[in-house]
Amino acid sequence: MSVAGQVLVLQLIVMAVIVLAGGFLTIVNERTNSDDATRREVTAIAASIANEPSTPISIASEDPTARLQPETERIRAITGVDFIVVMAPDRTRFTHTTVDLIGQPFSGNIDRALAGETFTETYVGSLGPSIRAVTPVTDVDGDIVGLVSAGVTRDKISDQFLAGLPLIIGVVISAFIVATAGSVALSRRLRRQTLGMAPDELRSMYEHHDAVLHSISEGLVVFGKGDTAEIVNDEARRLLDLPDGPVRRQDLPESLRDMSSGGELHLTDTRVLVVNQDPVMWEGRSLGDVLTIRDRTELQGVMGELDSVRSFAESLRSQAHESANRLHTVITMVELGRPQEAVEFATADLELSQNLIDRLMGSVNEPALAALLLGKASQAAEQGVELTITEDTALDHAGILTPRELVTLVGNLIDNAIDASKESEQPWVEVTVRDSATELLVRVSDSGPGMGEDVLRNALRRGYSTKSGSRGLGLALVTQIVGRYHGSLTSEVTYGSVLTVTIPADAS
Known part of the structure; x- marks a missing residue:
């Protein structure tokens, strides 16, 4: 397989792993964020109801259910939670979404709320697994006269999460398509630059190329579009007395810096040289210039x-x-x-x-x-x-x-x-x-x-x-x-x- 083909396959594998891993982490993160958002929502609803001045008054009235049930159901319908329960400190429910459960004891933990703390928990109650918040209700003297609990069932949270899942999957698929298109474009460019050759062919060509450059008896200097030579063989350095390292045009003898195409005789302090300069063409485009140098001193x-x-x-x-x-x-x-x-x-x-x-x-x-x-x-x-x-x-x-x-x-x-x-x-x-x-x-x-x-x-x-x-x-x-x-x-x-x-x- 060519270098471009191998790079394309490797990029697609890497991109697939990255996109899938990113998508999985996004889904997990979204699920976690969904739970956190639900906790914040039910805590805010429960605290809002508990802090309402009319709530402790209604709890202390002769018929708390008559006064609280309509209001909590109205709030539940607006906020979209699954239940809002107002209860006495002994767990007796004054309100509930299921009317038959009113007057029954609340199933769940309330000890921390009785101690004056607002908390959340995941609990399997009468409506199934849910995320709920429990907060105390205090009167004007600061005494706890009741508790408020608001919750959302796991089934509803899952439904909300699944509703947003197509968007996440769409983003993941789009990202993979864009990455694939970029990889294909890069592969095509790399294929043009490597002439569709395989790594072994490139290595073999480089080894032969390097061996030929060091063994030929003519000097060779190749310039690309820039000012620095891309190839300078040993014979060229010897004939032109060039130093080791990169060679720029200004490092050449003055007579060779602005040389036109064709062959010319040039003299250094010790040598008579025949220098030919020709453009390097590929598919009708000029890639640079190549100078060949022959020693005519002898x-x-x-x-x-x-x-x-x-x-x-x-x-x-x-x-x-x-x-x-x-x-x-x-x-x-x-x-x-x-x-x-x-x-x-x-x-x-x-x-x-x-x-x-x-x-x-x-x-x-x-x-x-x-x-x-x-x-x-x-x-x-x-x-x-x-x-x-x-x-x-x-x-x-x-x-x-x-x-x-x-x-x-x-x-x-x-x-x-x-x-x-x-x-x-x-x-x-x-x-x-x-x-x-x-x-x-x-x-x-x-x-x-x-x-x-x-x-x-x-x-x-x-x-x-x-x-x-x-x-x-x-x-x-x-x-x-x-x-x-x-x-x-x-x-x-x-x-x-x-x-x-x-x-x-x-x-x-």
Whole structure:
């Protein structure tokens, strides 16, 4: 049976027990209240008659019955009691509902009344079991001259109780119907929420769900209608550096708080993440959002190295192409009988390339960076961009940056500058890399339009690109390295667009 079905059955049983028990207690209480009300009624009637000034006078008269019987019967008819007996202290009845019993002794207890007390009792008298009250009648001197008893038979009390019983039963049945309707409505709601599954199915689904959440290699964060995540698995906490306990949207990295649907690249201080956000839909209703997070840090590192190798290969291809052109030129000049011009042409071109190589190998004490700069120079030349490496470029040591990080930092800045410079009529790029005892400085200028404050702010906020495709990740990787080592990235437009990165030598 489903959870909703089991809850419904249990609720109906509980409601039946509660309603029946409540009904039984109500009936018992009503019966008790009925007896108490009868006692109060007969006591009031007896005391009212006993306290009437004419009562002791009538008892002392020559014919008490003639004076009292009509009056007591009139009162009995009005109040609905079954008998009113006025008697002498020796039990002799002066009045009674049954005329034949007048003059006969009263059957019942009168000792307490003779002592001056008003009391009630249940007694089997001439009319059967009854609840009666007995009270003394005193004269002006305070002497007890008679007694008054008023009573109602048990049969009449039962008839009155049974007359009100249908109302009690109706209320009990109505309460059970209302409780049943509420239970059915609650069961239907619970059935919708539990999809009609049984407890074992829910437990099994939860166990599998929990095991999958903790074992999958992707981060998973699920938000419902509220601001607090309903599901956060271990991988999501690791990738986003989230603390234990509840996770709210403001606990996520800033770039993920207002993310739109779809997939995006996001950077933290140490990772490159691919994040997808999609709405959770059920029967056409949006229940919330689910974020899946994949770590691309290692893959991006491999892609960076691949890009570097590809860049070197392109540079070698470009140099081979240029060397073939120069060689053909030299050969042609020799064939034309101009060997001296051929030698001068070859020597001048070789001297220009060799000077750059000698300068970089002498001033840059990092082979990977020197190779990168030489490769970028050839790559830029092939694309029609004049790339200049300034004379003050010198690097004794990259400081705390690894060779890979240094190549990533400088290479991506140069790539972005080459792309931006092509928007001008005479594209050029200028690169400066130097270090000191206090900091590492990388400055890349180009003839492009420059980067505005909003663009730079977005770049510093998260992985951001002004280009389409995967190559737009370059500036984001630069900002990641800068943030990791507490450096700074500034943009200005002076003699061209200038991006400057400084990283303190003692950053930690």
